[in-house]
Amino acid sequence: MIKGDQKKLRRIGIMGGTFDPIHYGHLVAAEIARSKFMLDMVVFVPSGHPPHKQNVPGHAEQRLMMALLATVTNPYFQISRSEIDRLGPSYTYDTLIEFSELYGQQSELYFITGTDAVLEMLTWRNAEMLIDMCRIIAATRPGYDLTDISRLPSNFCEKIEMLQVPALSISSSDIRCRIREGKPIKYLLPEAVETYIYKQRLYIKGRL
Secondary structure: OOOOOOOOOEEEEEEEEOOOOOOHHHHHHHHHHHHHOOOOEEEEEEOOOOOOOOOOOOOHHHHHHHHHHHHOOOOOEEEOOHHHHOOOOOOHHHHHHHHHHHHOOOEEEEEEEEHHHHOOHHHOOOHHHHOOOOEEEEEEOOOOOOHHHHOOOHHHHOOEEEEEOHHHHOOHHHHHHHHHOOOOOEOOEOHHHHHHHHHHOOOOOOOO
């Protein structure tokens, strides 16, 4: 709490990812993070051109639409097309700069991502400056071996908050494979997203 006549800092969660497609693992992680860290909102930021992924994610506007469909019923969730509209690779550092300017000094940023991504943070663009701009919420499934996290430099470890999320066994790549193989995906993702996928005939062919 800030003393005097200054306003309380707003806590803004930023959840990046390809969301190809978005599923209950993403949504549960965001909601648990919102509750545990008392976030005022969580902003989902579908990536445009993630620099660390070899396979190009699906059509950006379709991924954005699925994210909108999945989050519309939660008043604490918002969607940003920041990375989709930005030209070039989608660097997290650039996104945090943009959100810092948007919400100003009266805000704290919490970047929500998977533990596997956190382990690659040292390879991210401007990693040292990035961790000075936010806290990192590393979402992981229960029982995950955290040994590798503890091996990160101490200044990184000090900014990382671990978050256990039971639904993280769900993966977008598995959902895409199930669709191509004609297997059911019901209850892995919101019904509105499932309906959109089948209506648009997404993932019938193509990437894993």
